[in-house]
Every structure is written in structure tokens, then in C-alpha cells.
Amino acid sequence: MATELRVLRPAEWDVWYGQLELAFGGVPEAPEERELWDALTEVERSLGAWDGDLCVGTTGAFSFRISVPGGALVPAAGVTMVSVAPTHRRRGILTAMMRRQLDDVRAAGEPLAVLRASEQEIYGRFGYGMATRRLWADIDTTRVRLSVPEGTDDVRLRLAAPADASGACEAVYARLVPGRPGMLARRPGWERLPLLDPPSEREGASPLVCVLAERAGEVAGYALYRVRPKWDEAGPAGVVEVPHLGALDPAAYAALCRYLFGIDLTSSVRMPDRPVDDAWQHLVSDLRRCRPSLRDGLYVRLVDVGAALEARTYRAPVDVVLEVADAFCPWNAGRWRLTGDAGGAVCRRTDAAADVALSVRDLGAVYLGGFALDALAAAGRVRELREGALAEASLAFGSAVAPWVPHGF
Structure with a gap:
């Protein structure tokens, strides 16, 4: 049949x-x-x-x-x-x-389709490029110390039931979204996802706990965490697992980290899914004892090349003709002239000679600014056709903040 x-x-x-x-x-x-x-x-x-x-x-x-x-x-x-x-x-x-x-x-x-891949090799043939990475860390809090910024002691911390604090956490999250490429604006109903905590998936850890960082009565940050109790021959060796953490300023962020690092009867903090430029890396005394590692994150597919490239801004002025290969969505294939800067962009079809040639998969990889065109060129995946065009475009496509998607879907 x-x-x-x-x-x-x-x-x-x-x-x-x-x-x-x-x-x-x-x-x-x-x-x-x-x-x-x-x-x-x-x-x-x-x-x-x-x-x-x-x-x-x-x-x-x-x-x-x-x-x-x-x-x-x-x-x-x-x-x-x-x-x-x-x-x-x-x-x-x-x-x-x-x-x-x-x-x-x-x-x-x-103009875009995005996904988190269960198996990395599946989606490249459909034009999806890996556009973000995730930072994982297991931090030895018995050996690692924090150096916190001025104002950290002015932050008040308060425990709250996760469901009761959801509105405050979501308000902080919403303010963070525009400042980091790759973050998703959560529609009604999606505020339930960070609170999902079935006992069958805790593997011996506690229910989720929420700690809020407040200044002048206003919530400036939050962390959702659970504690996995553990004892060994030397004594308590519990693990603090932190699936969700967000803060609006350095002091609130540092106050939350200091709290998580200092929970009684624990010896490590696990950060399972953070941006690659996460600030804790610059607060710790010994990065090696944090055991950082990278994993793939969000995959991006440009469905409408012109509309997608016009939707973002560019870190430096750019005027470049891109020769895009896209066998699976042939309406994207061909030459596109992109002109833009920090104020906006225009991207239109053109008959002009191409400056840079690449696949739509590689265009997706650089779209959020997490990977550089010249790095892909070094791997043979992007070709420069006009001298100087690659450096110009690579700089323009960059982002001052590492792209990151904070949860799966």
C-alpha cells in the first residue's frame, strides 16, 4: 500500500x-x-x-x-x-x-526554519546548517572560586516555588531575547516548559527549586536548579544541576552563580546548556577544573534568502554578491546582492558577478553570527570569487554576542 x-x-x-x-x-x-x-x-x-x-x-x-x-x-x-x-x-x-x-x-x-537535531548528519542534505553551539560544564566548586563584580552584595536572593515565580522569570527571559541571537520569544503556553519536572526523569535529584535575584524589589535574575545528593568516602559530594539561568546585569548574574556554587552538601555545579560566551567563564579562578565542552545547538535553514538576509543587521558595512547553491529549495539558488550595515539591509536578485559562493547550508551556519565565513572558507566550504570580499562579508555577518537557543522544542 x-x-x-x-x-x-x-x-x-x-x-x-x-x-x-x-x-x-x-x-x-x-x-x-x-x-x-x-x-x-x-x-x-x-x-x-x-x-x-x-x-x-x-x-x-x-x-x-x-x-x-x-x-x-x-x-x-x-x-x-x-x-x-x-x-x-x-x-x-x-x-x-x-x-x-x-x-x-x-x-x-x-523566511527561516530552525531545529535541534537528534542526529547531526541528518539535516544537512535538506539545507540546515549548524548555527549555534552549546557550552556544557561540570564545575568543581571545592577547588574553583568566584571573583564577583562590584554590586553583587547589593543583590537580594529569595527562594520561591517555581510555579509561583514563573511570571517573574518569564519577564526576565523576555527582556533577554532581543539581546542574543537565536533566542525564541516564548508564546503563551511555552512558559510551562521550564517548569516541566516529572519525577521519572529526575534520576534521584530533587524537584526543581527557583531562586530569584532582586534589587530594589524588582526581579533582576533567576535560576531553576535541582540538587542530586551524593556521598563518597570523603563526605558530601552532591551535584547542583542548573537547566535555566538568566540575569539582566552582571551583579545579579554573579549573585546567582555565587549562591549555586555555595549550596551545602554539594561539590560541583553542572551547567548543561549555556551560551559559549557565558560570563561564568570569566568569574571562575580555574577554568580547567570546570571541564567545559562544546556541543551542537540550533540548526538554521534559510527558506527565503532575500527576506532572511534583510531581516538582520550587519556588524560592519557590506556590499557583496552571494552565489547561493540550494538544490532542495531551488527558488533560493542564484546570485543575491546584499548591502547593509548596523542600521539595516537590502538583499535582491542580481545579474552582477558573484563575489562569494556558498551553499544555503553554510549560509544558515553563519546567519546568526556564531560561525565565520572565513572559517568555512578555510574548510573549503565557501569560495571567494573577488579578492577582499570574503573578509568584508565575514566581518559583517559576525555578532558581538554568541547566538544561543536556551531550550529544545
Whole structure:
């Protein structure tokens, strides 16, 4: 029987999501986690591949707005929940779903599609480039000391129930979004995601705890954390795990870090998903004992090259013709003249000679400013066609702040 690809019907969500769970190992999610994703799923943007009554493929998209260099919030499809049944692999189902999805994104007028990849090698052939990285660290707080800035002692810290503090945390988060490329403006309902804390996934750790940093009665930062108790022959060796941390100024940030580093009966702090330029690296006395490591983060796909490049600003003046290769979305292929600076940009089709040649995947990789064009050129992935054009474009595409997406979707 031929596979049918169609938009998800609300009554089919349980079967559709069950196929996704099966593809990701077959372990059922906690009821509260399943209920949240049921509530957040945009069924009209979700696709299912069906072999008769069997769901054999899934993909969906969330209607996001993502911060780009310059602070604008740009519409983007947050690609999610992608799976193919193991019995139906290598039949073109994934390609068909990606084809339909990108056509729909283009029809919706969204210039970008973004995703977090379960397996890095899957999405490059569909034009997605790795645009951000995530910093992980396990900090030995028995050996590492903090040097905090002036004003840290003026910050008041207060514990609060995570649900009760959610509004204050979200207000801080919303103020941070325009200042860092890659951050997602959270729509109503998404404030529940940081609070998701099923006991089945704690692996012996405590429920989430919230600490607020306040100045003059106003919340200037927050941390959501849990403690994993542990004892060894030397005594207490608990781990403080920090899935969410945000602050509006250096003093509030440092006050939160100092608090997390000093929790009783613990000997380490785990920062599992932070921007690569996170400030704690410049507060600690010994970076080596923090064991930092990098992992891939957000993948970006330009669905409309002209609109996407016009949506952001540029760190230095630029006037360059880009020769873009895009076999999967051929409407993007060809030459585009980009002119812009810190005040804005224009990007239009042109017949002029190309200055720089690259794939749409590599354009996605540099779009948020996390990777440099000249670094990709050193790897042979970008070609300079006019002397000096690569340095000009590489500088312009850069960002003073490392791009970062703070949570999955």
C-alpha cells in the first residue's frame, strides 16, 4: 500500500505521538510531559505519513519568532517531532516530509526554519546548517572560586516555588531575547516548559527549586536548579544541576552563580546548556577544573534568502554578491546582492558577478553570527570569487554576542 502524507487530524495525535515515542526508543513519556506537548502541538502544522491505519512518519512545526543580529524577532518554523518507523526507512518518507514542510513554510511567509537535531548528519542534505553551539560544564566548586563584580552584595536572593515565580522569570527571559541571537520569544503556553519536572526523569535529584535575584524589589535574575545528593568516602559530594539561568546585569548574574556554587552538601555545579560566551567563564579562578565542552545547538535553514538576509543587521558595512547553491529549495539558488550595515539591509536578485559562493547550508551556519565565513572558507566550504570580499562579508555577518537557543522544542 502506498504511503499517504497528510496534515494531522486532532483525533490522531495519540497514535502519531506514539510513533514518535517508538522512534526515540519506545520509552513512554511521563503523563505530564505528554500532556504539555499535546497542548503545544500545532496540529495544522503537523504531518503524518500513514501506511493504511499505521502511522509510519511524523514531523511538525511550531510558529516561533527568533532573535537575529540587530534584535529583530523574525518568524521561523521550529521543526520538531521528526521520525520515521524503522520498518519504513529508506523509502523516501523523510525526504517527502521535509519537502512538504519547507513548501508549507515558504507559503506561510516564514523566511527561516530552525531545529535541534537528534542526529547531526541528518539535516544537512535538506539545507540546515549548524548555527549555534552549546557550552556544557561540570564545575568543581571545592577547588574553583568566584571573583564577583562590584554590586553583587547589593543583590537580594529569595527562594520561591517555581510555579509561583514563573511570571517573574518569564519577564526576565523576555527582556533577554532581543539581546542574543537565536533566542525564541516564548508564546503563551511555552512558559510551562521550564517548569516541566516529572519525577521519572529526575534520576534521584530533587524537584526543581527557583531562586530569584532582586534589587530594589524588582526581579533582576533567576535560576531553576535541582540538587542530586551524593556521598563518597570523603563526605558530601552532591551535584547542583542548573537547566535555566538568566540575569539582566552582571551583579545579579554573579549573585546567582555565587549562591549555586555555595549550596551545602554539594561539590560541583553542572551547567548543561549555556551560551559559549557565558560570563561564568570569566568569574571562575580555574577554568580547567570546570571541564567545559562544546556541543551542537540550533540548526538554521534559510527558506527565503532575500527576506532572511534583510531581516538582520550587519556588524560592519557590506556590499557583496552571494552565489547561493540550494538544490532542495531551488527558488533560493542564484546570485543575491546584499548591502547593509548596523542600521539595516537590502538583499535582491542580481545579474552582477558573484563575489562569494556558498551553499544555503553554510549560509544558515553563519546567519546568526556564531560561525565565520572565513572559517568555512578555510574548510573549503565557501569560495571567494573577488579578492577582499570574503573578509568584508565575514566581518559583517559576525555578532558581538554568541547566538544561543536556551531550550529544545
